[in-house]
Amino acid sequence: MRKTRVHWLYLAPALFFLTMYLIYPSIRTIILSFYGPRSQNFVGFHNYITAFTSPSMLVAFRNNLLWVLVFTFFNVGLGLVLAVLLDRVRYEVLVKSIVFLPMAISYVAAGVIWKFMYAYRPTYAAQIGLLNAIVVALGGKPIGWLIERPWINNLALIAVGVWVWTGFCTVVISAAYKGIPKEMLEAARIDGANEWQVFWRITIPYLKSTLAMVTTTMIVFVLKVFDIVYIMTNGAYDTEVIANRMYKEMFLYQNYGLASAIAVVLFVLIVPFSLINIRRFRAQEAVR
């Protein structure tokens, strides 16, 4: 009997902060999502209908899907390739440091830097953007990297995200890779397995849980993508993403109802991936 009371006491601070900073705002957001722009009149599912039918939101859904697929694939893929290949070279630490360096840069700064990289000037003027300078030097015509829809500009934005996050994936996967018992790899090679077989039959299965963790983490990150898009195109030319739309509706257009509805939609999209992550984490803890 006394026990139960004491554990409530221990839990109280955590519960208090969880309620204040997580549960209360979530419930409030859900309530607001059923109200009009100024949160005064009840509008039912109107905001959700807008969130799922307005042209800009449809574009945002498509782009978020594109981000999830391309961003996650390249980050985890490049991270894995770099982790495995760099393990065999002497200058591993140097390269890993360079790849990891962009992690230290904020998304906003990365956006500004890459805006210079992608800068466009006409054929008859001096190019001030590195990419177009290369294109022109090779005899091509300058490309509007951030303007050509629907693929070039979206991929150009995703490339910035990959540039920032590959380092993180490389370091995490590399740490797990170094945990593979060397005897196992050696034994496989002695038994006649080629590098390709070693990679697919030993490395990948061994890294499975790490890869799954990195992948779900990347998905959760990328569903919320905002800064890069906001800084570089602000969603123009069909590069809109859900979080940028939410920001606009909330802070620029002061449509609190629609902004809350979009926030709830984003929340619902992220929850399953967070759950997967938590479940996997628990499973790992149980093994330990």
Place this chain on the structure above:
Amino acid sequence: MRKYALLAVAVLVLGGMAFAKGSISIMVVWSGTELEAFQKVVGAFEDKTGIDVKVESVGRDLPTVLVTRFEAGNPPDLAAMPNPGQMAEFVARGGLVPVEGFVDLSQHPKAFVDLATVGDHVYGIFISADLKSLVWYNPDALYAEGLAPADSWDELMYITETLASRGKVPWAIGLESGAASGWPGTDWIEDIMLRTAGPELYDKWVAHEIPWTHPAVKRAFELFGAIVRNEDYVYGGTTGALSINFGDSPAVLWDEPPGAYLHRQATFIKSFIANAHPELDLDRDVAFFVFPPIDPKWGTPLLGAGDLISAFRDTPEVEAFLKYLASAEAQSIWCGALGKLAINVNVDPSIYPDALTAQAAEILKGAKIFRFDASDLMPAAVGSGAFWTGVLDYVSGVDLDTVLENIESAAQEAYGG
């Protein structure tokens, strides 16, 4: 006799004290150098009259703060109105004092008096304005081509076509402006709209009393498109117009050889030109003409923004202050310090920092019709959202009907709520 004299002195002193005690409050949007300049204006008034003026600077939150204070029954004595539309809303709720009874408006161009008029009364005075309807050019370069400033749309298109036929690029247009990209294009469309549809339809468009799919709106986009969507007419073509920052864009007019010849932009662009080309003598090498009329019926309306002051209370002190703000004296201090354009026609042109500003002020004096930047008057979801994106989409090649329908659907949501 002495007793009476003493009494008279006492009355005068007391009266004077009562007068000196008179204080008024004004809520303004300005901060930084603008606030400093306004304090100078206020200081001269305080020295002259002994009335204490409390300036309350609330920055960009002014619309919200002002409405809240008004609804709470505690508005300031005077306030800078965000725009004529908001002023009219306060008038409709019975909040503002008509000023024509005590302010001499004969020294203000009719266009600005009209803009502050609701029904039969004038509810505010303009102390300054900015002018957007200007086409900038490099006189040496334009005259070297045997061309001169345009007085009509046909002439403007003639210059455009002639330059293009000689393999030159007529226009420098830059629509990039970070998260606000697209606004320079909205200014183009507003200027064209004023000249093709007239001020009344323009006002209806702002109030969303006509849809975005209205033929007049469509025509304004098409006339803009005739220039901006022609790859030969714009520096860098459409991709150039979309990629190049509005501030960087005019610099090519003064390159050797010129990258372009014409640039439509507000008065403030002067400082960007001076920064990009410090070697220029602004009075000699840089010039502008007024964005020319299109439909002769509507003449040459001017587009811009203005600083409008209205009063919530009618007291002798408020009246004295408004009279003062309307005067050439107050506006000379304000505009001399900031390079803004004065409204009072008796302001001496020599107060302006340079000949270009004085010339713009001269243009403003002759204004028959003046309108505020429409995108600033629309709900943000349209004026700072769908309209901006719509311009970018249109320039990048999206079909005009689709663009206008998109803006219209955003407008229905924004004006409806």
